[in-house]
Amino acid sequence: MSRKLTHLFATRKSKTIIVALLLVYSLLSFHLSNKRLVSQFYPSINDNRKTLLPTTSHSQDIDLRKQVAVNRKKNQMHNLRDQLSFAFPYDPQSPIPKRVWQTWKVSTDNNDFPATFRTYQKTWSGSSSPHYQYSLVPDDSIIPLLENLYSPVPLVVKAFKLMPINILKADFLRYLLLFARGGVYSDIDTVLLKPIDTWPSQNDSWLSDMINTNKPIPYKNWKGSPHTSDKISHQPGLVIGIEADPDRDDWNDHYARRIQFCQWTIQAKPGHPILRELILNITATTLASVQHPGVPINEMIDLRYEKDYNVNYRLKRRNDENYKHTELKNSDNIEGSDIMDWTGPGIFSDIIFEYMNNALQHNNDILLVNPNLNKNDDGSGSTTPPAAEADSGAMSKSTRKFYKKISESLQASNIMPWEFFGFLKEPVIVDDVMVLPITSFSPGVGHMEAQSSDDKMAFVEHKFKGSWKDDVDKNAGHKS
Structure with missing residues (x-):
């Protein structure tokens, strides 16, 4: 047999x-x-049309840091936040993936790929980062890629397709790539100045020195131990830089926020909750703001906060009775402030602050480390009490200038003030988020205390070859 x-x-x-x-x-x-x-x-085939879209502006009852989708037989996930959490779980102890993402209209082997950009692109894909997987996503690959990555959450892909102009899609795409797969995203008109493995987020000795030489900053709920070297035994989950820190009275005429975070270069672990909240916000905003989204939007949003979902109620226009808030007509809505607050640095910065405040209010062990509060503007250690220095005017361009405001805001209200990130010279840690000074991703811009491209904290240089302020599609990386 x-x-x-x-x-x-x-x-x-x-x-x-x-x-x-x-x-x-x-x-x-x-x-x-x-x-x-x-x-x-979705228990039935048509239920994806009724996925609930919670507002990110009223999440005070949820600990966003610990939000985990739990699958139960009689508790299917009809909430987009739960769906995103389940499809892309966050592991804070995992390393940052060694990936680099960029996008452009065509691939690098196409004759239409700009020669100047080819030079920039090689700094990311060449010998400076030999152990990193490099991916340039051309236009014709975007939709197939997103449909594959986000098949469990089709509303996200639907929102991407509905966006009326390409610069919105370009912003949204970078968040989607990092949330699903992690790594580093950087615009095609940027140059890598130092190998990624030398960045503070990748440097174990830099991180340990930063923690061991700076006491954690207390806040109202803080019950942590002063011995916190074990609190950052793994890499940060999100690494961002300062884009704008305009120390001037008319800052609102030139920038979206007083402290504005840069999103032309971002480093992240997949599933980071800040990216989740950002994607939730942008998906909900898009479906509620464009005409004929193809879903019963009034059954999906929280009608108590209906204005949160309409981009035309953002920022200064919210209280402008003369503005036609509800008359949004697809591609007509391309004012700079709309882009800023729909997908750009405005909403990016808002979500980061909202998440940090939520974390402080719901947790008693958030690690806050800010070496800039312990040093003079020249980087030397200070033996003078901050209050005395402030009175003498010795800190005109130092984070120590805001010491009292920072201390009062954190210890009285568990609120992260923008001043915590003012005039940074060294990286800052807020839980597992690392914030780099303006020099890191914006060296040589000639203002706001940004240093030259050969400074020790300069890692990426933005050449601004495709400024959307001149032509919104020029730097979008997409077809018109």
Whole structure:
């Protein structure tokens, strides 16, 4: 009997049948697994039209830092925040993936790829980062890629397709890539000045020195230990830089926020909750703001906060009775402030501050480290009490200038003030978020205390070859 079986399995026909059966089994297993995943979100085929879209502006009852989607048989996830959390779980102890993402209209092997950009692109894909997987996503690959990555959350892809202009899609795409796969995203008109592995976020000795030489800053809920070297035994989950720190009375005429975070270069672990909240906000805003979104939007949003979902109520226009808030007509809505507050640095900065405040209010162990509060403007250690220095005017361009405001805001209200990030010269840690000074991603701009590109804190230089202020599609990386 055993001899007959051996002969049977030895024939070519038998091998083909066995391989075919294994292939069918694998395909069926994959299909059933995917079906189970989708069914956890949508019990019936049409339920994806009624996924709830919570507002990110009123999340005071939720600990966003610990938000984890729990799948229960009778508690399917109809909430987009839960769906995103489940599809892309966050592991704070994992390393930052060694990936680099960029986008452009065509791939690098296309003759239409700009020669100048090819020079910039090689700094990211060449010998300076040999252990990093480099991916440039051209236009014709974007939708297939997103449909693959975000198949469990199709509303996100739908929102991307509905965006009326390409600069919005360009902003949204960078968040989507990092949230799903992590790594570093940088605009195509940027130059890598120092290898990624030398950045503070990747440098264990830099991180440990930063923690061990600076006491954690207390806040109202703080009950942590002063011995916090173990609190950052892993890399930060999100690394961002300062884009704008305009110390002038008319800052509001030139910038979206008093402290504005840069989003032309971002480093992140996949699933980071700040990116989740950003994607939730942009998806909900888009579906509620464009005409004919194809979903019953009034059944999906929280009608108590209806204005939160309409980009035309953002910022100064919110209280402008003469502005036609509800008359949004697709591509007509391309004012600079709309882009800033829809997908750009405005909403990016808002979500970061909202998340930090939420974390402080719901947790008693958030690590706050700011070496800039312990040093003079020249970087030397200070033995003079901050209040005395402030009175003498010795800190005109130092974070120490804001010491009293920072201390009062944190210890009285668990509120992260913008001043915490003013005039940074060294990186700052807020839980697992690292904020780099303006010099890191904006060296040589000639204002706001940014230093030259050869400074020790300069890592990426933005060439501004595709400023959307001149032509909103020029730096979008997408077809018109």
